[in-house]
Amino acid sequence: MTTTTAEKTGAHTAEAADLITGARERIDALDDRIIGLIQERMAVSAVIQEARITSGGRRVNLSREMEILGHYRDALGKPGTALAMTLLELCRGRI
Numbered sequence: 096m097t098t099t100t101a102e103k104t105g106a107h108t109a110e111a112a113d114l115i116t117g118a119r120e121r122i123d124a125l126d127d128r129i130i131g132l133i134q135e136r137m138a139v140s141a142v143i144q145e146a147r148i149t150s151g152g153r154r155v156n157l158s159r160e161m162e163i164l165g166h167y168r169d170a171l172g173k174p175g176t177a178l179a180m181t182l183l184e185l186c187r188g189r190i
């Protein structure tokens with residue numbers, strides 16, 4: 096059975112289906128870039144954590160995490176805080 100473009104997009108006109116298909120391609124490309132940036136952030140964060148642990152310190156630096164949470168909250172509101180918490184978990188693991 097074949098799925099029509101209209102069914103895939105939920106649009107009720109061909110024009111809307113075309114617009115949605117094009118915009119979804121842009122979203123997929125943006126998501127690929129976001130994932131790449133997150134992976135880059137994880138690598139940089141790992142360098143910092145290793146340096147701190149090797150020097151005798153702890154993996155986690157809570158005052159810095161508060162700064163980051165505030166940065167995301169100021170830019171994106173409450174969901175920004177949740178996003179920053181997820182990013183921090185990806186970068187330093189669960190605490």
Ligand SMILES: O=C(O)C(=O)C[C@]1(C(=O)O)C=C[C@@H](O)C=C1
Pocket residue numbers: 140143144154155156157159160163183186187
């Ligand atoms: O900035 C640091 O000191 C880091 O270790 C990086 C980072 C982060 O990923 O942003 C990770 C763990 C720390 O608890 C705080 C922040």
